[in-house]
Amino acid sequence: xxxxxxxxxxxxxxxxxxxxxxxxxxxxxxxxxxxxxxxxxxxxxxxxxxxxxxxxxxxxxxxxxxxxxxxxxxxxxxxxxxxxxxxxxxxxxxxxxxxxxxxxxxxxxxxxxxxxxxxxxxxxxxxxxxxxxxxxxxxxxxxxxxxxxxxxxxxxxxxxxxxxxxxxxxxxxxxxxxxxxxxxxxxxxxxxxxxxxxxxxxxxxxxxxxxxxxxxxxxxxxxxxxxxxxxxxxxxxxxxxxxxxxxxxxxxxxxxxxxxxxxxxxxxxxxxxxxxxxxxxxxxxxxxxxxxxxxxxxxxxxxxxxxxxxxxxxxxxxxxxxxxxxxxxxxxxxxxxxxxxxxxxxxxxxxxxxxxxxxxxxxxxxxxxxxxxxxxxxxxxxxxxxxxxxxxxxxxxxxxxxxxxxxxxxxxxxxxxxxxxxxxxxxxxxxxxxxxxxxxxxxxxxxxxx
Amino acid sequence: xxxxxxxxxxxxxxxxxxxxxxxxxxxxxxxxxxxxxxxxxxxxxxxxxxxxxxxxxxxxxxxxxxxxxxxxxxxxxxxxxxxxxxxxxxxxxxxxxxxxxxxxxxxxxxxxxxxxxxxxxxxxxxxxxxxxxxxxxxxxxxxxxxxxxxxxxxxxxxxxxxxxxxxxxxxxxxxxxxxxxxxxxxxxxxxxxxxxxxxxxxxxxxxxxxxxxxxxxxxxxxxxxxxxxxxxxxxxxxxxxxxxxxxxxxxxxxxxxxxxxxxxxxxxxxxxxxxxxxxxxxxxxxxxxxxxxxxxxx
Numbered sequence: 001x002x003x004x005x006x007x008x009x010x011x012x013x014x015x016x017x018x019x020x021x022x023x024x025x026x027x028x029x030x031x032x033x034x035x036x037x038x039x040x041x042x043x044x045x046x047x048x049x050x051x052x053x054x055x056x057x058x059x060x061x062x063x064x065x066x067x068x069x070x071x072x073x074x075x076x077x078x079x080x081x082x083x084x085x086x087x088x089x090x091x092x093x094x095x096x097x098x099x100x101x102x103x104x105x106x107x108x109x110x111x112x113x114x115x116x117x118x119x120x121x122x123x124x125x126x127x128x129x130x131x132x133x134x135x136x137x138x139x140x141x142x143x144x145x146x147x148x149x150x151x152x153x154x155x156x157x158x159x160x161x162x163x164x165x166x167x168x169x170x171x172x173x174x175x176x177x178x179x180x181x182x183x184x185x186x187x188x189x190x191x192x193x194x195x196x197x198x199x200x201x202x203x204x205x206x207x208x209x210x211x212x213x214x215x216x217x218x219x220x221x222x223x224x225x226x227x228x229x230x231x232x233x234x235x236x237x238x239x240x241x242x243x244x245x246x247x248x249x250x251x252x253x254x255x256x257x258x259x260x261x262x263x264x265x266x267x268x269x270x271x272x273x274x275x276x277x278x279x280x281x282x283x284x285x286x287x288x289x290x291x292x293x294x295x296x297x298x299x300x301x302x303x304x305x306x307x308x309x310x311x312x313x314x315x316x317x318x319x320x321x322x323x324x325x326x327x328x329x330x331x332x333x334x335x336x337x338x339x340x341x342x343x344x345x346x347x348x349x350x351x352x353x354x355x356x357x358x359x360x361x362x363x364x365x366x367x368x369x370x371x372x373x374x375x376x377x378x379x380x381x382x383x384x385x386x387x388x389x390x391x392x393x394x395x396x397x398x399x400x401x402x403x404x405x406x407x408x409x410x411x412x413x414x415x416x417x418x419x420x421x422x423x424x425x426x427x428x429x430x431x432x433x434x435x436x437x438x439x440x441x442x443x444x445x446x447x448x449x450x
Numbered sequence: 451x452x453x454x455x456x457x458x459x460x461x462x463x464x465x466x467x468x469x470x471x472x473x474x475x476x477x478x479x480x481x482x483x484x485x486x487x488x489x490x491x492x493x494x495x496x497x498x499x500x501x502x503x504x505x506x507x508x509x510x511x512x513x514x515x516x517x518x519x520x521x522x523x524x525x526x527x528x529x530x531x532x533x534x535x536x537x538x539x540x541x542x543x544x545x546x547x548x549x550x551x552x553x554x555x556x557x558x559x560x561x562x563x564x565x566x567x568x569x570x571x572x573x574x575x576x577x578x579x580x581x582x583x584x585x586x587x588x589x590x591x592x593x594x595x596x597x598x599x600x601x602x603x604x605x606x607x608x609x610x611x612x613x614x615x616x617x618x619x620x621x622x623x624x625x626x627x628x629x630x631x632x633x634x635x636x637x638x639x640x641x642x643x644x645x646x647x648x649x650x651x652x653x654x655x656x657x658x659x660x661x662x663x664x665x666x667x668x669x670x671x672x673x674x675x676x677x678x679x680x681x682x683x684x685x686x687x688x689x690x691x692x693x694x695x696x697x698x699x700x701x702x703x704x705x706x707x708x709x710x711x712x713x714x715x716x717x718x719x720x721x722x723x724x725x726x727x728x729x730x731x732x733x734x735x736x737x738x739x740x741x742x743x744x745x746x747x748x
Contacts, residue, residue: 087708094710098494116710120494207581217691270580272692273602283581406495409709417514421693424603439513446508447496 045343048075048350051104053082053089061367069353075346080104086219097122097338105341106350108161108333111149112219112402112412117336118152119406124337125155129348136355141372148401149330157336159355160372162363164331165395166227166318169284169292169302173312174201183316185326187231187256190291190319194266197290205288210266212280213293215257217420220276222402222412223329224293225419228253230327230400231320236415237403243444245415246430246437252321254422254429262425272423285309293318295331299388300368315391317398330399332372364389370396407447414439481723484716492713505717515718517694518702521609525698526677526729529613529620533673534666536617537624542654544625545632556629563622571686574615578602578687605695608688612696615683620676624669631665632658671733678726699725 052062059081066077080103082089090113096103097120109117117123130138138146141160150158168190170183174197184190194210201208214220229235234249244250260267268275268283275283277294281301284292287308292298302313317326335354337347353359360371364382370392376382377393402408418436422429454462488506491499509515544556562570577584578601586598602608635658643653681700684690690697703718 091708094494094708098710116495120710122494217689217694268580269600269603273600273608273688274580406493407709407711409705410711413705413709414514417690417694417697420691424692426605426693435513442508442511447493 045346046102046105048077048343048346049080049103049105050077050350051080051082051089051093051107053084053092053108055084058367061363065354065359065362069350073349073353075349077350086110093117097340100340102338102340102342104338105343105347106335106337108335109158111164111330111332111334112408114149114158114334114336115152115404115408116406118155118157118404122339123152123157124339124341124344125157126159126337126348126351127156129352130156130159136352140357140375142374142396142399144399144401145330145372145396148399149332149404150334152404158334159336159351160332161335161354162333162369163372163396163399164295164297164370165328165392165399166223166293166331167296167328167391167395168316168318169294169298170314170316171290171309171312172314174290175314183314184291184319187228187319187321191260191264191266194290195264198266207288209268209283209289211260211291211293212267212275212283212289213260213271214277214280215261215267215271215275215420215423216273216279217416218276219412219416221416221419223331225254225257225415226329226400226402227293227318227327228257230329231318231324233321233324235400236411243437243440245440246433251429251433254419254433256321257419258423258425258429261423272420296370296388296392297368299386315388317391317394326395326398327400328395328398330396330401332370407443410443410447411440414443484719484723487713487716488720489717490713492711492716494710501713505714506721508714509717509721514694514697515702518697518699519721521696522678522680522699522725524609525613525616525680526674528609529616530670530673530677532613533617533621533624534670536621537628537669538662540621540625541628541632542658545629559625560622562619563626565619567619567682568686570619571615571683574611574618574683575687578611602688603692605692608692608696612680612683612687615687616677616680619683620673624673627669627672628662628665631662635661667733671730674729674733675726678722678729 050062050066053059054062062079066079070076082092089108090110093104093107093109097117130136136159138156142163145160145163146156150156150160168183175181175183175193178193178197178200180193184193190211198208198210214224226236229250232249232253234247234253236243236245238244261269261271277298280292281294281298283289284294284298285302285307299313299315301307303310318328320326335351337344337351341347355373357373357375360373360376361379361382363369364371364376365385368386370389371377374393377389382389403411405411414436418427418432418439421427422432427435489500489502491497491501491504540559544552544559565573576582580586580598580600583598583601585601589595589599599607601611639657640653643657648656679700680698681704684696684698684701685704688696690701699718699722703715703722706715706718
């Protein structure tokens with residue numbers, strides 16, 4: 001297979017190299033030209049500075065949206081353009097916020113660092129603006145998202161702009177062909193279907209695998225692990241907020257993940273070295289996998305013109321273990337206002353505009369982003385353009401959040417390392433989780449001291 | 451000896467001042483800041499507090515830190531000598547007068563060095579890619595192995611994959627510095643050695659090596675300090691995986707800075723600084739650098 005793809009391989013490599021070179025040139029250009037102007041708005045406040053990053057089409061979308069807002073409100077907003085990479089975006093916010101700078105006023109935050117930002121006292125509480133009868137009324141959003149992600153210490157500190165949840169993508173055509181009417185509801189069934197179809201398709205395609213998911217040592221592995229664990233009634237914390245990683249349920253879940261690669265061999269060997277969101281999406285999109293675990297963004301790309309699986313994909317809630325229920329790790333981006341902002345009231349007007357139904361609908365239709373507003377999923381325009389949104393709403397009802405602790409990143413680093421070690425086959429799931437729990441306790445002890 | 455007048459001394463101080471200022475602002479202040487910062491609990495979400503050596507106590511008790519420390523030292527120990535050996539070979543090759551296209555050869559040797567580390571990391575990431583990487587493609591095209599290899603899949607092969615990527619990128623640096631040294635060797639010395647009946651190997655050991663030694667020590671110090679800080683290619687290629695086995699000290703420190711724990715990150719950085727300082731001192735003494743240097747003075 002490798003030899004047959006010779007020119008394709010070279011083309012792919014060349015394309016990647018050119019892309020990298022271009023992005024370097026662009027990012028340097030932005031460094032030089034992104035100064036922040038300090039002119040006042042008509043309202044007497046400073047200009048709103050909005051920090052946002054993303055892919056080129058996302059950035060183009062934000063620029064148009066900001067122009068739109070400026071025309072409507074007469075409030076000037078400058079965009080402080082950030083990179084696409086999540087870690088770099090975080091770094092670009094931590095530095096000005098730690099030194100109490102007035103810019104940026106408004107920014108997007110990944111749900112995984114909301115806890116730290118809130119605990120550091122960097123976010124202006126939004127409670128006074130929202131609530132019953134006010135605009136926006138909080139009941140328009142998914143309740144679990146508001147309570148698990150946007151509320152810290154009983155204060156509302158952010159609002160959802162883009163919510164993510166893990167989904168099961170499956171090859172409708174293949175399941176049909178082998179006589180399965182519905183996607184699997186349990187992990188055991190998922191493995192069963194995978195074995196059968198993988199064995200059959202391997203005869204013509206040696207690269208075919210049953211199930212692709214994110215297993216490289218990075219944050220995405222935590223999201224996958226949490227889904228396996230929570231769908232076995234496990235998780236990282238008890239209801240009372242006590243750390244409970246080394247449990248029977250979690251060991252079972254991690255052992256199952258390890259088995260998918262090491263024994264069942266229905267997930268590729270590079271799952272724990274290379275598989276991140278885009279690698280997984282490309283693998284499935286080139287027609288080499290039956291099932292895929294990914295975020296909602298993959299849907300639109302699977303349906304693009306050059307996709308080998310266009311029109312042959314279905315989505316469903318992720319499977320679960322016997323006695324458990326499907327779980328979907330909550331991801332996504334939330335908008336907040338800096339406590340150090342010198343344009344707080346104009347900033348709030350801008351935030352209100354971003355989370356409005358009109359803007360959220362536009363985000364869904366143009367970028368395929370899934371909203372934190374429930375009303376979007378009932379909108380007839382949305383449902384006819386994006387029929388998979390009905391399944392998304394179910395996933396967000398099953399949302400499980402990663403622990404909203406200020407030192408979450410440190411905990412995550414430990415779990416990533418040991419979970420990756422276990423699925424690489426180096427240590428058993430039980431040993432990995434026992435060691436990880438010891439390290440987690442040490443970290444928690446260190447940061448809990450007041 | 452001539453007595454210096456007060457005016458002369460003042461003049462001398464004036465000449466030293468810019469350098470002293472430069473070192474003070476750009477070297478001493480940050481180092482001092484890091485040392486002091488490492489003695490504080492300085493996170494974004496807790497009250498800043500002086501904790502003296504607590505960060506270091508935590509550090510040495512942390513298995514991930516010890517792993518990163520081990521990896522970093524091992525990486526230096528393997529990659530730097532390898533790069534020195536390859537660099538010497540390249541320098542000798544490029545220095546051979548009969549070689550045609552000498553300029554073109556020299557320029558082409560430099561290309562990997564001119565590519566930013568993050569980008570060469572991406573290139574190697576694509577080479578090691580399990581599904582469509584060049585390495586697996588070559589193995590199957592040459593008929594060596596039909597099953598693809600998971601290059602980054604175990605501790606050992608991930609380690610050597612990183613060493614190979616680093617050697618590719620930094621061997622040119624070694625080669626260029628050594629080439630400069632080689633060119634300083636008068637050709638008469640070689641001619642004389644040849645007349646005395648010395649073969650290539652003997653000429654290399656008796657003529658080239660002794661003269662090249664101080665240059666080699668300089669190149670080694672530069673490369674070692676650089677290799678201790680290894681970050682870019684690890685960040686891009688393995689991100690510390692599998693199971694944290696290729697996490698370097700800088701990557702470890704970076705993760706804490708990213709998480710907003712500046713005190714702990716500073717403590718790790720200071721350890722990094724001490725390691726670099728320690729190894730440099732060893733080199734300078736082992737290489738009898740000072741003696742060699744003095745010899746060259748008139």
